[in-house]
Amino acid sequence: MTEDAALPDWLTGHGRKRSRDWTPGDSRRQSAIAGTLLGLSRLVRDSVFSEKIASRPGLLQNLDPRIKLVGMLSLLVTVSLLRNWYLILPLYGFTLVMAAASRISLKLYIRRVWLFVPIFTAIIVFPSLFNVVRPGDPLWVIRDFGHQVTLGPWSLGTSLAITYQGVKGAVLLILRVVTSVSLGVLLALTTRWADLLKSLRVFHIPRVFVLILSMTYRYIFLLLAMAEDIFTARTSRMVGPSSPREDRRFIASSMGTLLGKSHAFSDEVYGAMVSRGYNGEPVISHSFRTRPADWFWLASVTLAIAIIIGGDRLLG
Amino acid sequence: MADTTADTGAGAPVFRVDSVSYRYRETVALAGVSLTIGAGERVALLGANGSGKSTLLKMLDGLIFPDQGHIRALGHELSAEALKDDGFSRMFRQQVGFVFQNSDAQLFSPSVREEIAFGPLHLGLSLEEVGRRVDDTLHIMGLEQLADRPPYNLSGGEKKKVALASVLAISPDVFLFDEPTAGLDPKTVSFLERMVLQLSDAGKTVVTATQDLELARVIAERVLVLGEDHRLAGEGPPDEVLTDRELLLSSNLIHDHSHRHDERGLEHIHPHSHLTDHGHQHG
Numbered sequence: 001m002t003e004d005a006a007l008p009d010w011l012t013g014h015g016r017k018r019s020r021d022w023t024p025g026d027s028r029r030q031s032a033i034a035g036t037l038l039g040l041s042r043l044v045r046d047s048v049f050s051e052k053i054a055s056r057p058g059l060l061q062n063l064d065p066r067i068k069l070v071g072m073l074s075l076l077v078t079v080s081l082l083r084n085w086y087l088i089l090p091l092y093g094f095t096l097v098m099a100a101a102s103r104i105s106l107k108l109y110i111r112r113v114w115l116f117v118p119i120f121t122a123i124i125v126f127p128s129l130f131n132v133v134r135p136g137d138p139l140w141v142i143r144d145f146g147h148q149v150t151l152g153p154w155s156l157g158t159s160l161a162i163t164y165q166g167v168k169g170a171v172l173l174i175l176r177v178v179t180s181v182s183l184g185v186l187l188a189l190t191t192r193w194a195d196l197l198k199s200l201r202v203f204h205i206p207r208v209f210v211l212i213l214s215m216t217y218r219y220i221f222l223l224l225a226m227a228e229d230i231f232t233a234r235t236s237r238m239v240g241p242s243s244p245r246e247d248r249r250f251i252a253s254s255m256g257t258l259l260g261k262s263h264a265f266s267d268e269v270y271g272a273m274v275s276r277g278y279n280g281e282p283v284i285s286h287s288f289r290t291r292p293a294d295w296f297w298l299a300s301v302t303l304a305i306a307i308i309i310g311g312d313r314l315l316g
Numbered sequence: 317m318a319d320t321t322a323d324t325g326a327g328a329p330v331f332r333v334d335s336v337s338y339r340y341r342e343t344v345a346l347a348g349v350s351l352t353i354g355a356g357e358r359v360a361l362l363g364a365n366g367s368g369k370s371t372l373l374k375m376l377d378g379l380i381f382p383d384q385g386h387i388r389a390l391g392h393e394l395s396a397e398a399l400k401d402d403g404f405s406r407m408f409r410q411q412v413g414f415v416f417q418n419s420d421a422q423l424f425s426p427s428v429r430e431e432i433a434f435g436p437l438h439l440g441l442s443l444e445e446v447g448r449r450v451d452d453t454l455h456i457m458g459l460e461q462l463a464d465r466p467p468y469n470l471s472g473g474e475k476k477k478v479a480l481a482s483v484l485a486i487s488p489d490v491f492l493f494d495e496p497t498a499g500l501d502p503k504t505v506s507f508l509e510r511m512v513l514q515l516s517d518a519g520k521t522v523v524t525a526t527q528d529l530e531l532a533r534v535i536a537e538r539v540l541v542l543g544e545d546h547r548l549a550g551e552g553p554p555d556e557v558l559t560d561r562e563l564l565l566s567s568n569l570i571h572d573h574s575h576r577h578d579e580r581g582l583e584h585i586h587p588h589s590h591l592t593d594h595g596h597q598h599g
Contacts, residue, residue: 192426193426268416269421271416275377276435276438277410277438278438
């Protein structure tokens, strides 16, 4: 504001009557998008950043992070090697048992994992169920054309059917994804972030890779906090409800602003870390020490893997 | 490799800034600034918004580097190249602590305790020593009750205290504060002022960037003024600089209506609201 500039009338309210009337029950509900965003932000803050589950005592929390990392990675590799879907099932069951023994709510855990499966896997495997994409023995004929159908150079066969091989492949893929995600979520939930990064360095994962992981973690937090601020600021200036369409438009237009802002801010965060001696090498406030229980757990996991892989090879 | 040729004797300057310029893309932030800060000095860096105070502080902390000119810190050339040397970098980070204006940028650990441990751990102190420092720091800052809380859930004043604690635990000889009192309640402000004076009594060098004339008067023994043209506009003891109307006006730190409170010997100028009338009674 320039020196001695007078406030305009519309701002001072002089010569204007202001309505202070309002109808009870007129209050608007928070928009669905804002609600989702704020909910997500709070969830991530409270569950991921505060490391609540990781600081609770439990089976996996008590393990040495290095041993846990090796065990989990071996299980992950095993899941991707298995060729029989019914052998992945016991491994999935094993993750549930470990989750329960680590005092993780099974309802929350199962929901968290299965939430992503339809989105990321089911859509991908859906076409491969049909004989049009993957020829095989029909399991369920949806429509019999009675004659050879061709689409340009492609022959689509005489019927549209879901095949036995298609279903088998889809079940195998979905089970692999579910079990792998379950193992990943289990590792992330029960290990403090700094311990996990430190364990990666113990296994000589390059420092730059660990640095990127570490910054990504901080960055998600900043991004969420900023998105929350932008929404709150918008809500405070809005009169009347906004339609979902307006909400979507707002999200699209504010995404760029959000990225720009959080980028500038993340420079500051990095500066603050460097200023206190950070050089990309994670350091933790305690030293790792393995106990007999760690080795016992790793031996059990190795034995389970050996039996399952042996079974898989025997069954062909 | 860091240059180790000069400025290492007793009483040598902590920082020697020589004709430093810096720009953010098209925007000039600093234009040929030269200054020296001696060991154990309490310096306020005064300037209006956008005058380049924060940029200069970041430079003194080796987070950004001049486009032109040189900085020597603790007797060594301070450059990106020099800080690539692990030994120099560790020594420099241990000796120079920076309290950021935005506490949120500085707080990223899951708990206050870990936040305070971050610096000492990364500077390679033993776990025992880190634990001792964290406990002591929590105690002197009155943060024991908050030790296991996540820093992002704290109030603005508490966050600032944790940010300061996280730097204190490193035990640097030089403290750089960027707008330490902005947005804080009076009680926290006076806590920070006392802390700065205590640090100074302990022989620490304290450089505070601020636009708060009152804060500069309380905590500084020398004031440097950055002008709107991003150059050093003046410097001197607070009672000289803070009463130099012309200097403060030209640096946009006060406006025409600001006036001096000298009725009770309080020699300073402060800005003052004139929306209602021009009665200047200050009981």
